Amino acid sequence: MIPATEPFVARYKHIVDGQTRYTFKPVIAWGDNGDALVVDTKAGRLEPATHWNDFVDLGEGTSPIVAAIPGGDWKVTYRGEESGTTDSSPLLAWGIRADGTTTPIDVDGSGFSDDPTGDDRFLSLDPPRSATDPQATTDAGPYKDPTDQDDYDQDIA
Structure with missing residues (x-):
């Protein structure tokens, strides 16, 4: 052997x-x-x-998943069943592989979990809105761009 x-x-x-x-x-x-x-x-x-x-x-094969972290507010977008529509679901987790790479993990209605990027209907992985949309709000309040010096000066004053 x-x-x-x-x-x-x-x-x-x-x-x-x-x-x-x-x-x-x-x-x-x-x-x-x-x-x-x-x-x-x-x-x-x-x-x-x-x-x-x-x-x-x-x-x-790929390097084995050795740890996982929650998917946070990331979403997975798929082509919908009807033409021109989309479906989205929250990302279950991020798998951390032994070689340091990450793999998104989604789960379907039957409880089967897998990397959504291999699905024929996969369209995109969408980051949390607060990271991409300055108008979005979170539990901590409105998103503030940490590079915006005016916001920073007001918070200190």
Whole structure:
């Protein structure tokens, strides 16, 4: 057995509520015969990725998520079901990967969470309004541009 030193994943296909979903298992090691080995949580051992009949393929993985922070007031905007419309939802969290990169995490109505940028209907990640709209208000009051010296002088006086 050879430990996996580069991130690879085994991909598995599932049908949930009539929609195709994919789940992934990280490749932990490579068997002496070259098989990708993943954890079988029920058996408590490594098994070839092809052990399950819903196996699709192997792909390059990404650095694992090692922490998460709340999504704050970020929103995810998707193309609506009807032409010319959009839907938005609050971003659930930001996943922090071992290599330092971040990944947005959204959740759908069935409780499935994933990176929304991979959704066919994905349009944009929208920052909190207070950061982009000086007229917006927050619980702390109206947004003030920290570079506006006049506001700063009035607050001190």
